[in-house]
Amino acid sequence: MSGRVLVGVKRVIDYAVKIRVKPDKSGVVTDGVKHSMNPFCEIAVEEAVKLKEKKLIKEVVAVSCGPQQAQETIRTALAMGADRGIHVQVMGKDYETLGPLQVSKIFAALAKKEEAQLIILGKQAIDDDCNQTGQMTAALLDWPQGTFASELTYEGGNLKVVREIDGGLETIQINMPAVVTADLRLNTPRYATLPNIMKAKKKKIACMSAADLGVDLTSRLEVLNVEEPAVREAGVKVETVDDLVLKLKDTGRI
Known part of the structure; x- marks a missing residue:
């Protein structure tokens, strides 16, 4: 396999941050909140860089859609070993309603523009948990897909993908070009070293809009309400199995 790999790197609220709902329940609070690269995207970047280190591909291109701050996420991918970045600027209302379908259209357009041989994405993002972008991108391009990948091997012009089901x-073999989505066990992402962080500052990030790619960002979904999950009620301790059975009967569980 030679050619180019596109890797999606989404900027999300950091996994260690406690999510707060806005007072008007229109969404979650993002201002002043720490953001980082989606953990599954880190795994996708690592896998792409490994393919390049094995000389199976020539170039790794990190792609992120969003406001100016998305470039920080791209720089992280560049420090991990990606060669260059593409920032598709999405601002304001378009960013608030940006969903898997819109991102899939962007990736499909970029795949054609960049003549990519492979797209690697995280299987899902930890903010919306949609798990749809990889599948939609493959459908739009009419490419084979290997989702939930826990192992990826290049064999005789094809990809062997071990999938978590x-x-x-499940082990499948797919032709190139293809879309692969990374699961947790695919690899352990490397830490970006200081020298590589410094090198990343000199790598190029191309900026463009969805309109430049001929993509309409109009959303077909409308968020009506966002609420905190219900507070879990305290449990009850019982002394014996008989007490447990009696309690379950009393509450109509058995």
């Missing part, structure tokens, strides 16, 4: 593991 409910019943265990």
